[in-house]
Amino acid sequence: MNRIFPILTVVFAILAIWYAGSFLMNRAWVMDQAARAGTEPSVSEVFRDTMNQPRAKLPAPHQVAAELYDGIFDKKITSKRSLVYHGFITLEATFYGFVLGIVVGVALAVLIVLSRAADLTLMPWAIISQTIPVVALAPMIVVLTNAMGAGSLMVPKAIIAGYLSFFPVLVSMVKGLRSPDQMQLDLLRTYGASQSQTFWKLRLPASLPYFFASLKIAVAASLVGAIVGELPTGAIAGLGARMLIGSQFGEPMIMWASLFAAAILAALLIWVVGGVEKVAARLMGVRPA
């Protein structure tokens, strides 16, 4: 209880500030309308009108909540206006990107740990790859995958998501594979273990906690990649594409609803991956601190 109370207070404060912001930002429009109609609205009337504008500058929280509910529960899942439909398309790209990121990240980490030359050659480029804004590369990834015969947008989106998510896995796995100390390595040498035996029986098991710890960051990065990948690629379905459509047609409610749908999706993904991490930790015999 002691931990929940401060959090609730903060969330409540954020909602209060949001309502105040809605009132202040939407007031100009209400006053403008009133001036044109030649009426003098009272404060309570202004307040009521700022809370229910269909194209508000800042929609009030209950408007966004209603739009979210409508998009998630009231629309058929197959409908092009259903947030679940768009969410699943983004989720699919996130999933493929996540898997791609794990495979590439682990493979590179193994290469880097086993070979000194690979470490010196690849590690700087792995860091540089993350400083390059992937959004700039995105349209080129689409052009190239199209030329290679990928029919759908799923392939480039997954590549962009993988591009963002492989890095946390790589960094953690390198750390994890190097975590056995000199004592443990020496012990295996006294057993006459070969390099591959040392890898499979010591380095790999030792790296697993690091691996699972990196997954939460990787899945969040993958979702960002999937959404960003929908923006400059001409996608018409997915949460990112929905934001673009809302922006182009001047429908703020669509933008807000997709933004929050993306946030909910992120929370769910992190929650699921966090659960996997906990189960894995228990199976590996980590005692709760």
Add this chain to the structure above:
Amino acid sequence: MRQSPSTAMKIALPVGFGLLVILLWEMMVKTFAIPPAILPAPSAIATRFAASTDILWIDFVQTVLKGAVTGLILGAIAGLLVAILIDRSPFLKAGLLPVANFVAALPIVGIAPIMVMWFGFDWQSKAAVVVVMVFFPILVNTLAGLQDTDRMQQDLMRTYSASYLQTLLKLRLPAAMPFIFNGLKISATLALIGAIVAEYFGSPTRGMGFRISTEVGRLGIDMVWAEIAVSALTGTVLYGLVALVERAVTFWHPSQRRG
């Protein structure tokens, strides 16, 4: 024990690898006669780069200097100040830290269309997106950094009868620097992404994101790659600058020790 590699090797290997990739790319494009509308050769991109430095510079000023860097500085200052303020109240810290941690993991780029709606097409909206994206990593890292002094050090400051401000400036902020720079490194790459993404939602007729989306439409793929080269260089230099300042500020930290 294996010998640690010389500095020359540390530079030669990655640079050589980069050159090799460019060489292979050039040869692949030439031998398979890949049309420039799909993948131009590096030489063609370099020619285009040299021929349009004026446009590239205009885009650079618009996106990087006005959008990303302004937003990065404002967001970092805001995150730092809020962290220091929150740090004084255990109640706020207990409430805000989980919320901030959660928000930091969300796809904040999604606010880009909203910021464009609020602040218009010019660089102000791009800077606003960057401010929000940068704010949370800095806030979370600064708060973690301010916790990094132990009881002993704080007690020492108390025996010196140091005031809150003195303890903050002379002990806790310096101790937090490695964390703050961690946040800044994350933010430096986020800033560029935010500034470019926001341009896809509307921009004046200049800027890197604008140029990329229009040139893709006109099949000016070599120009797109020239912009990518600029963004890649900018991202790397920005990150490098932060790392350099970090080395100067946190020279005392174990991770910076060499030799």
